[in-house]
Amino acid sequence: MTDPAEPASRIVPVERLLKAGADAFPGALAAKSLYPDSQFEVILVRGPNQRNDFHVDPYDELFLQMEGTIRVDTREEGGPRRQLVRPGELYVVPAGVPHSPLRPAGTWGLVVEIRRRPGDVELVEWYCDACGGLIERVSMASSEMIESLGPLLEGFQADERRRTCGDCGHVLPRPGPFTLDEGA
Ligand SMILES: [Fe+2]
Incomplete structure (x- = not known):
């Protein structure tokens, strides 16, 4: 407070x-x-x-x-x-x-x-940018987010198998610095 x-x-x-x-x-x-x-x-x-x-x-x-x-x-x-x-x-x-x-x-x-309050839970998810399917969902206690989020994101991006959509086989690309196309 x-x-x-x-x-x-x-x-x-x-x-x-x-x-x-x-x-x-x-x-x-x-x-x-x-x-x-x-x-x-x-x-x-x-x-x-x-x-x-x-x-x-x-x-x-x-x-x-x-x-x-x-x-x-x-x-x-x-x-x-x-x-x-x-x-x-x-x-x-x-x-x-x-x-x-x-x-x-x-x-x-x-x-x-x-x-966040003690006991709160949050999710990190990745979706296929070809078919829209869910590729991976990770649940964690909010209290763990600060420590766990960085390694989780790095681990996912480093592993092409984890980035591969189970529905359509598309590989979600590793993200680069975001640039905005306002027409997109
Ligand atoms: Fe897909």
């Missing part, structure tokens, strides 16, 4: 962090948690990212895009969906909807999540 005795620490100079650029975001994740003690998990994220996994978590997830346009892919009842989120726009992914945020270089945005 945010400490009410420390009001100064409750102000975050987001614009200044953006201007500081990549230096303010050490590490491969390019993400910074702004309120580590709050009930909200607020993360400032820069692009590019490179991923083809989908994430399923037990709470709604809010995207506020600040600079540049990102694409958030989701798997919904009606099928796959690609949503562009432009600067100044909010977008919410409902709890339980598989989502994959794709961020081009130079983009900046905030992600607001509900902080």
